[in-house]
Amino acid sequence: xxxxxxxxxxxxxxxxxxxxxxxxxxxxxxxxxxxxxxxxxxxxxxxxxxxxxxxxxxxxxxxxxxxxxxxxxxxxxxxxxxxxx
Numbered sequence: 722x723x724x725x726x727x728x729x730x731x732x733x734x735x736x737x738x739x740x741x742x743x744x745x746x747x748x749x750x751x752x753x754x755x756x757x758x759x760x761x762x763x764x765x766x767x768x769x770x771x772x773x774x775x776x777x778x779x780x781x782x783x784x785x786x787x788x789x790x791x792x793x794x795x796x797x798x799x800x801x802x803x804x805x806x
Contacts, residue, residue: 744778
């Protein structure tokens with residue numbers, strides 16, 4: 722099961738937040754609903770991040786970033802980089 726990181730991030734509530742596990746980065750209701758569904762029905766999960774590509778839920782996101790699908794930014798992960806999982 723793959724679901725994406727989307728919405729409000731932990732750093733919006735706490736600017737001094739430490740590096741955070743991918744499963745805990747997004748705190749919005751949409752992400753939480755996707756995560757609950759994935760946890761209930763699937764044993765293996767990955768999370769799609771615009772900046773980092775595919776992450777395992779235990780993977781670490783070092784710091785806040787402001788990149789989204791559809792935006793133009795050099796920080797968006799390339800297809801070649803994204804295929805390295």
